[in-house]
Amino acid sequence: MHPRVSDDRPDHRAAAVPPLLVPPPGYAPAPPGAACPQACCLAPELHVLGDAPATDLDSAPNAPADPDARARYRWKVGHQASIALWQLMNGELDGALASEEGEGEAIGRTARCYDLYSVLLLYAGSCSPQRYADTVRADMAACHPAFSGQWAADYRPLPGLVRRVVNGRPREHTAPLRDAVRGNQRIHAAVAARLVPEGTSLLQEAGRNPGASPTPKETAMFDAFFAVRRGPVCASGLRSQLRYRLALARGDLLVHGLFGPNVPWAAVEPSPDLVQTFASRAVDLLVHHIDDLTAQDAARSAPAVL
Numbered sequence: 001m002h003p004r005v006s007d008d009r010p011d012h013r014a015a016a017v018p019p020l021l022v023p024p025p026g027y028a029p030a031p032p033g034a035a036c037p038q039a040c041c042l043a044p045e046l047h048v049l050g051d052a053p054a055t056d057l058d059s060a061p062n063a064p065a066d067p068d069a070r071a072r073y074r075w076k077v078g079h080q081a082s083i084a085l086w087q088l089m090n091g092e093l094d095g096a097l098a099s100e101e102g103e104g105e106a107i108g109r110t111a112r113c114y115d116l117y118s119v120l121l122l123y124a125g126s127c128s129p130q131r132y133a134d135t136v137r138a139d140m141a142a143c144h145p146a147f148s149g150q151w152a153a154d155y156r157p158l159p160g161l162v163r164r165v166v167n168g169r170p171r172e173h174t175a176p177l178r179d180a181v182r183g184n185q186r187i188h189a190a191v192a193a194r195l196v197p198e199g200t201s202l203l204q205e206a207g208r209n210p211g212a213s214p215t216p217k218e219t220a221m222f223d224a225f226f227a228v229r230r231g232p233v234c235a236s237g238l239r240s241q242l243r244y245r246l247a248l249a250r251g252d253l254l255v256h257g258l259f260g261p262n263v264p265w266a267a268v269e270p271s272p273d274l275v276q277t278f279a280s281r282a283v284d285l286l287v288h289h290i291d292d293l294t295a296q297d298a299a300r301s302a303p304a305v306l
């Protein structure tokens with residue numbers, strides 16, 4: 001007779017992270033409802049879009065209890081959330097460049113998105129340097145010896161859009177965005193320096209030029225590694241997918257904490273004060289954005305009152 005499998009096994013409810021559906025490189029999300037084969041704003045296709053637990057955040061599945069599995073899970077959830085977020089940020093900045101109406105709000109929202117991205121960097125890279133080398137970095141190197149964040153197609157337009165918005169407007173209008181971008185660059189550098197103290201990325205180790213644009217094969221490899229699929233999807237579908245990943249991260253942090261007692265961010269590590277500022281606000285920032293994304297979709301789908 002087989003032993004009965006208990007529902008209390010630590011990873012029994014561990015989340016399988018669904019694939020992320022985003023528009024092909026160079027394409028914006030489809031307008032809500034239009035040209036969206038999933039009709040994702042109307043009836044999310046659960047397998048692909050992993051509909052967010054919008055009202056019941058606590059129903060999000062668990063993160064794995066095993067620390068190696070959790071490091072890989074955080075790397076994937078953090079990257080998928082960042083990819084959806086980059087898409088939405090590109091859209092905000094495109095909008096700000098196209099019309100002056102509402103550009104102040106768009107700049108403010110993009111600055112808050114950069115802060116969220118800073119939290120996602122910390123979340124994705126929160127394991128110990130040793131565990132990072134043994135799991136995430138080894139997996140990426142096995143995928144390709146020069147595997148790099150530079151192959152992220154959805155990130156590539158972002159710095160140029162920020163530059164155009166910042167350069168074309170009075171400094172006082174763009175101060176929050178400039179501050180958030182600078183903070184984000186420091187957090188990325190701090191995570192990189194902590195996880196890879198010798199300082200060389202896989203791209204550099206492979207002798208590649210960090211300034212070179214990725215080939216279509218390399219961006220496809222990045223997509224495959226993080227289970228990113230390309231196809232028409234509307235902005236509402238992107239928000240739904242982002243919200244779900246933020247709910248996963250929030251549930252994980254409430255159970256396991258950000259760094260855990262054995263791998264704190266030590267005072268001798270890079271940018272300890274800035275990291276502490278974001279680390280202490282991580283759950284609040286995630287919840288704020290989950291609420292914000294929920295409200296945006298509720299406002300859009302509310303029937304007009306005459």
Ligand code: HEM
Pocket residue numbers: 078079082120121122124125147148149150151152155156159188191192193195196199200201202203204210
């Ligand atoms: C925590 C999650 C991380 C995310 C989401 C992320 C994302 C990115 C992105 C989007 C880029 C492209 C930047 C651009 O084109 O301007 C990039 C580049 C880079 N990242 Fe990260 N990164 C992460 C962690 C790390 C870590 C742990 C390292 C440690 C080595 C690192 C080192 C680098 C380097 C050196 C580059 C320049 C290109 C290269 O040499 O690969 N990053 N990253």
